[in-house]
Amino acid sequence: MPVHTLARAGFVVSVAVLAMGYGLAANQWGWVPSSVAQRAWSQAEALFTDNPFSYRVPRVYDRQGARTLRPDAVQPGVTLVSSLWKPADGWQPQVRLLDQDGAVLHTWTLDADLFAARSYVHGTHLLPDGDLVVNLEYVGTVRLGPCGTVRWRLPKRTHHAVTRADDGSFWIPAQIPGRPTGPLGDAAMPEQLLRVSATGEVLRTIDLLPLLFENGLAAPLFRAHGPQPRGELLHVNDVEPLPASMADAYPRFDAGDLLVSLRDLHLVLVVDPDTEAVRWHAEAPFLRQHDPDFLGDGRIGVFDNRPDGTARGTRLGGSRIVVLHLPSDSTSVRFPTARSGPFYTEAGGTWQSLPNGNLLLGEAQAGRVVEVTADGAPVWEWVRAARGERVPQVLDATRHALSPAAVAEWPCGADE
Numbered sequence: 152m153p154v155h156t157l158a159r160a161g162f163v164v165s166v167a168v169l170a171m172g173y174g175l176a177a178n179q180w181g182w183v184p185s186s187v188a189q190r191a192w193s194q195a196e197a198l199f200t201d202n203p204f205s206y207r208v209p210r211v212y213d214r215q216g217a218r219t220l221r222p223d224a225v226q227p228g229v230t231l232v233s234s235l236w237k238p239a240d241g242w243q244p245q246v247r248l249l250d251q252d253g254a255v256l257h258t259w260t261l262d263a264d265l266f267a268a269r270s271y272v273h274g275t276h277l278l279p280d281g282d283l284v285v286n287l288e289y290v291g292t293v294r295l296g297p298c299g300t301v302r303w304r305l306p307k308r309t310h311h312a313v314t315r316a317d318d319g320s321f322w323i324p325a326q327i328p329g330r331p332t333g334p335l336g337d338a339a340m341p342e343q344l345l346r347v348s349a350t351g352e353v354l355r356t357i358d359l360l361p362l363l364f365e366n367g368l369a370a371p372l373f374r375a376h377g378p379q380p381r382g383e384l385l386h387v388n389d390v391e392p393l394p395a396s397m398a399d400a401y402p403r404f405d406a407g408d409l410l411v412s413l414r415d416l417h418l419v420l421v422v423d424p425d426t427e428a429v430r431w432h433a434e435a436p437f438l439r440q441h442d443p444d445f446l447g448d449g450r451i452g453v454f455d456n457r458p459d460g461t462a463r464g465t466r467l468g469g470s471r472i473v474v475l476h477l478p479s480d481s482t483s484v485r486f487p488t489a490r491s492g493p494f495y496t497e498a499g500g501t502w503q504s505l506p507n508g509n510l511l512l513g514e515a516q517a518g519r520v521v522e523v524t525a526d527g528a529p530v531w532e533w534v535r536a537a538r539g540e541r542v543p544q545v546l547d548a549t550r551h552a553l554s555p556a557a558v559a560e561w562p563c564g565a566d567e
Contacts, residue, residue: 206235206271207541211463211517212534217253221530225522226505226550229256229558232520233272233285233547234535244272246285246547248558253533256558259283259295266291266306275547276313276321281561284313284321292323294351298563303351311388317395319349322409324387327358342385344409346424357427359385359413366429371416386414388441393421400447403430403477410451412443419443419453436482437473441500449478452485454500464495472502472510486510488527499546506552513548520548 219225233246248257263269266287274286281297292309294302308326315321327341346355363369372384389412398406408430409422417439420432437455444452455473459466471494472486486502487494499515508525518535535542 207538207543208516208518209462210537210540210542212519215534215536217249217251217531217533219251219531221524221528224507224509224524224530225251226507226509226511228550228552229555230511230520230533231275231277231547231549231551232533232545233275234518234545235271235543237538244270244287246272246275246283248551248553249533250555251531256555257281257297257561259285259299261285261287261293265293265301265304271546273310273546274312274323275549276315277549277551278315279553281558284315286310286313286323289326292347292351297561305347305351305353307345307353309345312390314389314391316346316392316407320354321347321349322390322392323347324390340383340385342387344387344390344411344422344424355424357409357422357424359387359411362422362427362429365427368418368420368429368432371413371418371434384415386416388412388414389443391444392424393445397445397447400449401445401477402449410443410445412440412453414439414441419451431477433475438467439498442502444502444504446474446504449476451475451477452502452504454502456497456500457495458497463493464497469493469495470500470514472512486512486523486527491523491527492529494521499544501546501548503549505550511548511550513545515544515546518542518545520545522550 230249231246232249233244235242236245244261246259247255250256261272268290270287270290272285273288276284282294282302284292284294286292286309288310289308291307292305292313296302308328309323310326311324313321313323323345325343325345327343342359344357344359345353348354363372391410393401393404393406393408393410395406398404404421405423407424409424410419411422412419417437418432418434419440421430422428423430437453439456439458440453441456442454446452451474453473453475455471457464457467457470464470469487471484474483474485476482494512494514496514496516499513501513501515503511505511509522509530511520511522513520520533521529522531523529535545
């Protein structure tokens with residue numbers, strides 16, 4: 152075995168042993184939480200080996216690439232996806248734009264020198280001129296020009312989502328580094344919601360633990376893990392401002408109010424960002440949910456993961472899209488239907504309501520994106536190519552009203 156291979160293997164084993172020992176000590180003596188040590192190990196493993204297991208998952212589908220099942224029913228546009236690819240120089244986080252045939256129209260590569268640590272992409276927002284605002288998970292946010300020019304960097308522990316507000320600013324979740332403190336002790340890494348300007352300045356921060364206590368929502372914190380909870384208890388995975396164009400359909404809320412998802416509390420809430428008052432919340436009927444969206448007509452849609460301890464969600468029936476009808480205080484299931492195939496992702500997952508009534512669904516841990524009609528029938532899909540028996544996750548998937556010709560005209564050069 153070559154010397155450099157032995158050295159690399161020795162380094163990885165050393166890091167693993169240290170991470171394990173530190174994690175045990177952290178749990179015993181209240182040091183920086185073991186979740187932080189585990190994330191550090193995952194980053195080291197992804198950096199120094201060819202098997203970033205924290206990101207790659209068992210293969211589900213025996214096909215790959217794009218296929219169109221009903222060309223007449225597909226919403227026109229291009230599809231943005233984020234994942235991990237392995238060019239000649241090793242695994243790299245990338246964001247790609249695909250046409251209907253799965254051809255790559257454009258690529259943004261998140262280079263290792265953007266921040267001090269490497270990670271994977273989770274949370275993107277594409278602007279019409281080709282600028283991309285993107286999170287490197289728990290490392291930072293960067294705004295890139297269409298050809299990779301760095302507009303700005305935000306070296307915070309941002310993660311999961313980037314959503315643009317009406318005024319051009321962005322709302323992004325962030326974790327506060329350091330040892331957890333406060334009424335729950337070591338229960339949770341403190342989380343914030345950041346309002347970030349179009350030029351990368353933090354304009355506003357909202358601390359979520361105090362917000363929950365001050366709004367009478369402490370009970371879900373303790374129900375989640377008992378009287379002495381530990382771990383990453385909040386796990387914010389989305390924040391979306393209510394657009395002014397929809398505000399009249401939600402008389403309880405004002406334009407700019409924030410729709411927030413707390414995965415491990417199975418909690419979705421709407422917050423006034425100025426007063427930090429919770430105006431509405433729901434803890435059912437979802438489990439470890441993602442990606443809540445305002446839909447208009449007083450409705451909120453939620454990606455309900457429904458993990459059930461099986462490989463493909465066979466105990467509870469898989470993941471689904473649940474719609475909460477606020478005016479009538481009722482719920483309905485928008486997807487799946489009797490015409491839908493199996494669909495399940497234990498974690499991750501996105502969904503988008505398209506102008507033609509279709510849904511674009513991200514089956515993150517299967518490496519698949521699928522478009523379905525209003526009655527749940529699939530019309531288009533794209534599946535990540537597997538390497539052996541594992542496939543990288545696809546954590547972001549959105550359809551954009553752009554043509555391949557428009558993408559080709561994005562400027563490149565010194566000033567882009």
